[in-house]
Amino acid sequence: MDAILLQILNGLDKGSAYALIALGLTLIFGTLGVVNFAHGALFMIGAFCTVVVNGLLSLERVTLSETETNPWGEPLEIRVQYAELWFGDFGQLMVDYSVFWSLLFVIPAMLLIGIAMERGLIKHFYKRPHADQILVTFGLAIVLQEIIKQIFGANPIPQPAPDALRGAVDVGAALGLSPGSIIYPIWRLVYFLFAALIIGGVFAFLRFTTFGMVVRAGMADRETVGLLGIDIDKRFTAMFGIAAVVTGLAGAMYTPILSPNYHMGMDFLVLCFVVVVVGGMGSLPGAVAAGFLLGVLQSFASMTQVKALFFGFSIDQVIIYLVAVIILLTRPRGLMGRKGVMET
């Protein structure tokens, strides 16, 4: 029972990352009709925004020692962080909480990157077939990840969670189970809550604001909204920016869980496309529901007992695709897909 609860928690946690990325993908597909394979790269760039902020906050003053030398005989470098020099304990606290500070940088940076990506490249492919869009965005993703590798190297760069949120917490005791039965990392709980907040925020934005209402109307019938004199293209461009921000935030907050590396976007991208397809192309609730569903399924499939049911076969590596095949066979439009989307 404890093991099952633990895997549900794990699945929800994985699922929240899938859901956030899939939400951004669906926002873009639903509004602009573009299949954006560069979306994983946005997740990765969001993560590297955190690396940049952490790097800036951790800038060091380097002085050369007059007495000591390093192993190859040159004067030893003595390094002290400027944040600590200038602000003392508060400076250290700033560095410690750099993940949260980075969110302030991620929002404008990703908004700009998203808008630049849409205006600079993707808008030229609106009227082209989906295959062209996939090729050009996939190419863009490769270019972006190579740039990041060139700047930051190929090895993962660790971004620890703040000290206070680094350990694990006894969820079992909190749920009234035997103490120590379910130990779960605090940061993963933080990530889950953060994802719920962002998902809730996006839905509220679309549901309760005039901007959101126009966007939803545009998603349903772009032509009619245009005939009403509304510049829907401008709003859709803004939605691309917002989708980039959502994905960037997902990447930034994920850094203490997965040390950022240039390839992390690609690792998530394929899974998230499966999530979008299973959820139903263009359906926001579908993307979120499918994200959590597939996250939980993937977690369960990696349990030894579940593998034993499949004669030891590594079911965890194929479960998502297997479920996708079954769902698409029984519900060709996905769980919550709308009629007419990607259908000619």
Next chain:
Amino acid sequence: MADFKTNRRSFIKGSGAVGAGLAAPTIFTKAHAFTNEPGPGSVVLGFNVPQSGPYADEGADELRAYELAVKHLNGGGDGGMLNTFSSKALDGTGILGRKVDYVTGDTQTKSDAARASARAMIEKDGAIMITGGSSSGVAIAVQSLCQDAGVIFMAGLTHSNDTTGKDKKANGFRHFFNAYMSGAALAPVLAERYGTDRKAYHLTADYTWGWTQEESIMAATEEKGWETVNAVRTPLAETDFSSYIAPVLNSDADVLVLNHYGANMVNSLTNAVQFGLREKMVNGKNFEIVVPLYSRLMARGAGQNVKGIFGSTNWHWSLQDQASQTFVSSFGREYGQPPSQAAHTCYVQTLLYADAVQRAGSFNPCAVAEALEDFEFDGLGNGKTLYRGADHQCFKDVLVVRGKENPESEFDLLEVVQVTPMEQVMYEPDHPMFAGGSLGQCNPGA
């Protein structure tokens, strides 16, 4: 306008003339005794390392080492470990009087790409020797290609038992240690520190290196009294190991062995620490984590999670012997950072190849192989070392290391806990973990 008419007689005459013309250059040239026999001016070495893909940083460090080795062989710089090497055949005038040139290839950490780049270096650039690594799958694939092409392969970082076990080749040589040696060196230290009554849970990367690493460390720890509770294979492409770590919490295990390398190691270790495994008490003992193969470059990726965790390594820049210090000084002055174990083994392999050619007095792969077989040397950073003829594996001391609690610099991540003597990690060439293959015959190629 001339009237050209083709009949059978003129066609045969014409074809004969063309054929003789095409054959002429090879009639008057000397047949080569072996593949890519170098001319009198220079000799080309092929450095096949991951320049893109997940191991690109390790590949870049390997390339630095190769370039430094070439510099030293050609008489440049401070000479590095040429000054400490027990064999004095090399004198800084290249190899057999020829200037050393090199070409590089990008393995991308993919077997097919690595074979393609090695083939291009041999066929297009005339490389007489191929060296490089960072993945056992890649090393085994390239080693087999070099055997067929008739050139020597000096393996870089490859740790699978299979490289000099079931997949060994007469033209292939490995200086780096292997999974068996890691197990044999680590197990006694683990038993001494953590006791003999332990229950281990293994997470293993699902490919050749992971399998042999799991088999080796499992056998070595079980011999010391440990019990293996479970061994789970994880996909190489996995990034989030939380769902594999969770069952460990509910098992009866009190040790987690991570048979992972590179990004796998960084992520699984980070996940394990986040799940509070290191603070956990099981069976009245502190829960422990072990990483059998450590890499400083990759330990950096795991940050402070490596603190206090035991593993093994082929070489470490903090070693105090004269050869290691000379190499660190040489490399540090050139590149502003200490060399990694991958860089060390690549540098050493280049010197060993050059020395073998020099001693053999020939670039013929079969003569070089003969000079390397059962060659005993010292002064290259690992103490007394034997290149065993039976399987082309180097035998030397193995370092047991631990993540340092209070690092003094960004490079100061591991501390050497014990230097395990060579005798303790020796095994017979027909040991079951290495059985199933044979060196075969040396192939000189053309």
